[in-house]
Amino acid sequence: MKKTIDKGNNLKLFIYIVLLIAMIASIIILNKINIEEISFGNSVVSIPSLSGVITVFMMLVSLIILNIDNKKGFAAVMIINGFQFINVSISVFVMNRMNAITGVPMMAGILGLLCMQHNHIKKTEQNEKRLHTLSATDPLTGLNNRRSVMAYVNGKIEAKEPFSLLFFDLDNFKNINDTMGHACGDAILCEAARRWTEISDENVYIGRIGGDEFAMIASGKSDEEINEFAGKCLRVLSEKICTEKCDYYAACSVGTARFPQDGTDCESLFRFADTAMYKAKNNGKNQICFFDSNMLSEIHNEMKLETEIRDALKYNRFYLVFQPQFEADTKHLRGFETLLRLKDKDGTPIPPSSFIPVAEKSGLILDVDRWVLRHAMQSFSEQTSGSSNFIVSVNVSARHITDCGFADELKGLLDETGFPAEMLEVEVTESCFISSIDEAISSLLKIKALGVKIALDDFGTGYASLSYLQRLPIDLLKIDKSFIDDMTERDDSGNFVEAIISIGHMFHCKVISEGVEQDSQLETLKKLKCDYIQGYIWGKPQERSNAIQLIKC
Numbered sequence: 385m386k387k388t389i390d391k392g393n394n395l396k397l398f399i400y401i402v403l404l405i406a407m408i409a410s411i412i413i414l415n416k417i418n419i420e421e422i423s424f425g426n427s428v429v430s431i432p433s434l435s436g437v438i439t440v441f442m443m444l445v446s447l448i449i450l451n452i453d454n455k456k457g458f459a460a461v462m463i464i465n466g467f468q469f470i471n472v473s474i475s476v477f478v479m480n481r482m483n484a485i486t487g488v489p490m491m492a493g494i495l496g497l498l499c500m501q502h503n504h505i506k507k508t509e510q511n512e513k514r515l516h517t518l519s520a521t522d523p524l525t526g527l528n529n530r531r532s533v534m535a536y537v538n539g540k541i542e543a544k545e546p547f548s549l550l551f552f553d554l555d556n557f558k559n560i561n562d563t564m565g566h567a568c569g570d571a572i573l574c575e576a577a578r579r580w581t582e583i584s585d586e587n588v589y590i591g592r593i594g595g596d597e598f599a600m601i602a603s604g605k606s607d608e609e610i611n612e613f614a615g616k617c618l619r620v621l622s623e624k625i626c627t628e629k630c631d632y633y634a635a636c637s638v639g640t641a642r643f644p645q646d647g648t649d650c651e652s653l654f655r656f657a658d659t660a661m662y663k664a665k666n667n668g669k670n671q672i673c674f675f676d677s678n679m680l681s682e683i684h685n686e687m688k689l690e691t692e693i694r695d696a697l698k699y700n701r702f703y704l705v706f707q708p709q710f711e712a713d714t715k716h717l718r719g720f721e722t723l724l725r726l727k728d729k730d731g732t733p734i735p736p737s738s739f740i741p742v743a744e745k746s747g748l749i750l751d752v753d754r755w756v757l758r759h760a761m762q763s764f765s766e767q768t769s770g771s772s773n774f775i776v777s778v779n780v781s782a783r784h785i786t787d788c789g790f791a792d793e794l795k796g797l798l799d800e801t802g803f804p805a806e807m808l809e810v811e812v813t814e815s816c817f818i819s820s821i822d823e824a825i826s827s828l829l830k831i832k833a834l835g836v837k838i839a840l841d842d843f844g845t846g847y848a849s850l851s852y853l854q855r856l857p858i859d860l861l862k863i864d865k866s867f868i869d870d871m872t873e874r875d876d877s878g879n880f881v882e883a884i885i886s887i888g889h890m891f892h893c894k895v896i897s898e899g900v901e902q903d904s905q906l907e908t909l910k911k912l913k914c915d916y917i918q919g920y921i922w923g924k925p926q927e928r929s930n931a932i933q934l935i936k937c
C-alpha cells in the first residue's frame with residue numbers, strides 16, 4: 385500500500401514539473417514572439433506573457449490549495465483551466481494567434497493531474513472506509529464490535545433518545561470451548577449472530593462485545609415488546625445448531641437495562657444490564673431479567689457472602705456442629721448429622737440457608753463439601769477405634785454427588801483420615817437426580833461400593849418418584865421437617881408421613897424424621913414405626929466435645 389502511494393506521489397510530482405516546464409516554455413515563446421505590448425511606466429510587457437505569468441501564478445496557488453484541501457483545489461484548478469481554455473480558444477480561433485497553442489499541453493497536463501488527484505482521493509476514501517469497517521466490526525461474526533456499540537450507546541444518550549440495552553451471555557459457553565473445542569465455540573457464536581440479525585428490525589442495533597457476550601440496543605420498544613423480542617432471541621437460539629464443526633443446542637441468559645429509567649450513562653447501563661443478566665443466570669439460565677435496583681443489594685450481599693466463604697476456606701473459619709440421631713424406640717444414639725457453621729468477621733453467625741446456596745451458585749460448594757467431609761471424619765477418628773458404633777452423616781451437594789470423580793475423592797479422604805467407610809453416611813437430596821438420574825445412580829453405586837451409607841434427605845419435597853426409588857441404593861429416608869411440623873395438625877401430612885414410612889420399609893430402607901420438637905409428634909412417629917428421630921426434642925446441634933460425651937454414654 386505504501387508503495388502505491390509513493391508511486392502516485394512520484395507521478396504527481398512529475399506532472400507538476402512537466403506543467404511548470406510547459407508554462408515557463410509558453411512564457412518564453414510568447415515573449416519571443418511579442419505581438420502586443422503593454423507599458424507599465426517605463427517598462428513594456430507583452431500581454432500574452434503577462435497573462436501567462438498570471439495563469440502560472442494562479443496555477444501554482446491552486447496546486448498548493450489542491451494539496452491542502454482537495455475539494456477547494458479541485459474547484460480552483462477547474463476554474464483556471466476553464467479560463468485558460470477560453471483564452472487559448474479565443475487566441476487561436478478568433479485572433480488567429482497560433483502561438484497561444486502552447487497553452488494546450490498545459491491544459492492537458494492539468495486535466496491529467498486532476499484525474500490522478502481524483503483517483504487518489506477515491507482510493508484514500510476507500511481505504512479509510514475499509515479501515516473504519518475493520519475498526520468497527522467484530523471479525524468473527526461480522527457484527528458491530530464493542531467500540532461501535534459503546535459509541536452507538538453514547539450517541540443515543542447524547543441525543544437523549546430512550547432505548548433498552550439487552551445484554552446476552554451464552555450459557556455454559558466455557559464448557560463448549562473446553563469440551564468441543566474453539567472451532568465449535570466460534571461456529572456457535574457466528575450462528576447466534578446470524579439468527580439474531582435475521583430476526584432484528586431496523587430499530588435494533590446488534591454487536592458482539594467480547595467472548596460470548598452480545599449487546600442489542602433496541603429503540604422505540606415497550607418493556608412487553610422487549611420481553612417478546614428477547615424471548616424470540618432465546619427461541620431461535622434454542623433450535624439445534626448444525627454446522628460442519630459441531631451439533632449443539634445453545635442457550636443464553638439476557639439482562640436488560642433501560643435509558644433513562646435505569647441508568648443515564650453508558651457505564652452504569654452496561655453494569656445494570658450485566659447485573660440483570662447475572663440474575664437471569666442465577667434464576668436457572670436461559671431466560672430474560674429486567675434490571676431493578678434491588679438486584680444491586682442482592683448481588684452485593686451474594687458477593688460479600690462469597691468472599692466470606694473463600695476467606696473461611698482459606699483461614700479455616702468454618703466450624704462444625706453435630707446433631708444427634710436416636711433410635712425412636714430405645715433412644716439409643718444412632719449417630720450425628722454434621723452441620724456446617726460460619727460466623728462473619730464481627731462474630732455474627734451466618735445461617736447455612738444463606739451461605740450454602742451462594743456456595744452452590746459460585747461452585748465453591750465442592751471445596752466446602754471436601755472441607756466438611758475431611759473435618760467431620762477427623763472429628764471422630766479417635767472414637768472409631770473402640771467398640772462404639774455410630775454413624776457420622778455429612779450433607780453433600782447434588783452437584784458434587786453427580787461429579788464422576790466424587791467416589792474416588794471420597795475414597796481418598798477415607799484413606800487420608802483412616803475413618804471407617806461403614807461409619808460414614810452421605811446425605812443427598814432429590815435434586816441430584818434432576819439432570820441425569822442414570823449418572824446420579826452410577827455415582828451412588830460407586831459410593832455404596834466403598835461401604836459408605838447413603839441417606840435421601842428432605843424426602844417428599846422434591847422429585848421423588850416410586851419408579852426410581854427402587855433403583856436407588858438408599859439406606860435411609862429422611863422425612864422433611866415441614867411434614868413433621870404439620871403432622872399432628874393436618875390429616876394429610878400425617879397420612880403422608882405414614883405413607884413415607886411404609887414406602888421406605890417397602891424398599892428396605894430405614895426411615896428418620898427430622899425436626900421433631902414436640903411430644904405429640906414423637907408419640908405419633910413411634911406409633912407409625914419410624915425408625916429414628918432427629919430433632920430439638922432429643923438433641924440440638926452441638927459442638928464436638930458434647931457429641932463425644934454422647935458417644936461415651
Ligand code: C2E
Pocket residue numbers: 707722723724735736737740753756779780781841842865898899900901918919920921925
Ligand atoms: P438439612 O440437611 O435438612 O439440616 C437440617 C436442618 O434442620 C439443620 O439446620 C438443623 O439444625 C435443623 N433442625 C434439626 N432439628 C430441628 C428441630 O427440631 N427444629 C428446628 N427448628 N430445626 C431443626 P441448619 O443447620 O440451619 O441447616 C440448614 C440446611 O443447610 C441443611 O438442611 C442443609 O441443607 C444445609 N447444610 C447445613 N450444613 C451443611 C453442610 O455441611 N453441607 C451442605 N452441603 N449443606 C449443609
Ligand code: CA
Pocket residue numbers: 721779811841
Ligand atoms: Ca441434611
Ligand code: CA
Pocket residue numbers: 841842862864865898
Ligand atoms: Ca433435611
